[in-house]
Amino acid sequence: MAHRPVSDITRLAEQIRATSGPLRIEGGGSWLHAGGPWAPATSLSVRHLRGVRAYTPGDLVVTVAAGTTLAELAATTAAHGQMLALDPYGTPDDTIGAVVATASPAPLALGDHRVRDLVLGVQVVTGDGVVMRAGGHVVKNVAGFDLVRLQTGAWGTLGVITEVSLRLHARPPVDRLVCAAVPHADTGALDDLLPAVLAQRAPLPMLLVSSPGEEPRLWARLSGNTSRVRALHARLQALPVGDVREAPDDETWRTLRATPPDAIVLRARTHRSDAVPFFRAARDAFDSATLSYDPAHGSLRLVMPGTGLASLERDLARWYRLAAARGAEHTMTVVVDQGRTRSAPHHTPRTPLEAGVKDAFDARDVLNRLAELAPSTLAHPDA
């Protein structure tokens, strides 16, 4: 497979125009296993497009080249007491371009923000080799149709993201990661905990993590001034959990976000009110999975290291069965975030609108035309 680093937007556009075959777009190259293996293709890496293009701290907006890593972005903004308000699953070496392209989920984000909430503008080279911009550099903008949202989470199938403008947040005076054990989870403690978590009215990003053979833990991010953080701590402690303790170090945070390269990762979602059967059925169905439930968005992340395709499909069918038996199945949707499955390739447009959008940006179908590169919706096994 040919591998071409890109250091210049004009050349990138020329390369795309000159290509007739499929192109694989890479950022840091740290997540190529997302959906692999892939068909031979020319690989274009944007990792050499890096660095801050514009940053006026008083505006709380930064514009960076797509190959800039999250670590570089964090270092730049931290110098001014600011931050990108989310740390997606992955590593600090991931590129911001990849994070935007994949709309990577981010646990315990400040204000429960998602990537789509924080991207203000992008520069993109389309599948026709056209350099275009969408959005801008200000925090509110409704000028023209919103092509930023279309690029965010399109997995590079609508264009090569070369530059992004991001909304930043000032670091709160106190910003603390805490966690507490959930004792007796197997005997029904979750039945009490999850409804209480969902009824929480305070801005309190939380994550319920259950690893095989371990007591589940409830993580939370407490931020604000000292009095508010104290109050949030008390609210968390009022939930049916063990002692709420501060996470020991940054390493804990990195471990929580890390994803083994050989794992299959699923994302699933349902109504928040179905959280108990949804979560418990998942725990029962997937023996080896680490489950992370994000109550703000009603989403569950399942990480299954070394899982084979056959066992995935068996466990998935079991999950649907168990969830159905407990009344949660009818609203469940599951997509693959990482790993090979037999499900339909993402880029195969499922609706005429999706096909039209793909055609508008990449009429020749050259960008990331790779069967399992991007996430795909898993059909119900009985469907």
Added chain:
Amino acid sequence: MTALRETLEGIVGPRWVKSRAPELAPYDSDGLPGYRATPSLAVFPGSRADVIAVVRALADTGTPWVPRGAGTGLSGGALANGVVLIGLNRLTRILDVDPVNRLARVEPGVVNASLSRVTTRYGLQYAPDPSSQTACTIGGNVAENAGGPHCLKYGVTLNHVLECEVVLPDGTVTRLGGAYAESSGYDLLGAFVGSEGCFGIATEVTVQLVPLPDAVHTLLADFASVTDAARAVSRIIASGIVPAALEMMDNATIRCVEASIYAAGYPVDAAAVLLCEVDGVAEGLDEDVAIIRDACHAAGARSVAVATDAADRARLWQGRKKAFGAMGRLAPALVVQDAVVPRTRLPEVLAAIEQIGERFGVRVCNVFHAGDGNLHPNIPYNAHDAAESARVHEAMGAIMTACIEAGGTITGEHGVGLDKLPYMESLFDADSLDMMCRVRRVFDPETRANPGKVIPVHSCREWHGATGPSPRGPQARV
């Protein structure tokens, strides 16, 4: 047109199709003076099925149409000459409120404020709060991606809409987004919100609701200079506090409000006042108030007052919310503008706006969302005076240019409509505009939905028979 009228009457009933000039007059403008366009027919569907049938009838006859909510828009967006106007203000049902999942499913004609009135009983609110919220509709808010004072903390319409059922211009019905569905497809809902009626009509909108705050504190700081007030904005934002709202009014606006029945007790000799609100968990709010007070004083505030109770808060907000109404006393017409600039550029842009007002001999009143740099320069004038109207138009153009040159944008929450069309090419290069045209044609291949809005017609390349990237490509600028 007679045949079409009869077809539409067959769908919605004769009472709900208007075709005579006096009946159509109310629909020839929106909230922004200076633009008039009369539809050939106005049709008012009474149900989702009616909307679909109407859109299909218009598709069958290749008829262009423009959707309209309450007509409170401020961009000249919901009007067009010779088209069929589809009024959605009869679709006013709140279909359900789900307090556990914090969702509401509504028809597009539901008035913004009435949704929050209903959800208050569950301790929940619909957060986006445009100043016209007592009249504007959720469907219109979706079309414009409407904002409001409290969007600084809570986000704009896009951040609150989870799912829409949409009738595409060809009559196809589709669902975009998902209230609680994990998606792996393109964010078509994100593209639909803010598409100004060009991508279709939302017949049902599912929005998220957020808890009402436990406590709210509102401050009013007054400043001897606009620059000081802008500096206070920067200090507050840099402190890490995200106020629920951070609004600025200049002296012209303050005087206007204080001379009206909406008088809020603002100091009439202040160059500017900042209205700042913090809300949420009760604990710690006092600390935030103290930090904000210090930030205002450090930036040169003459005084900082904190509302003592709900009535006091309502009084302070009344002046802000009714500022546009108060300006109605100054002249028969008011043009409300909408631009966004980087927050650090506020002082210089406000100074530039003042100079532009002097240069063109027009009075500019600034009342705006300072926390996110979203300016609303307003000019009261006599729309029947051609010379004055021309000066106002020129002044507005100069203000837009100043905002673009400061790295800003031409609209933060009102939309492009007709009013901002001339500036789109200053903001986006030809390739970027062409891509917008392409995406529009995905939703509406015949461009019959709200024709002539958002993108200048000549920017759409196929209409000139050109293909491929323009030579300007890499020099794209925003």
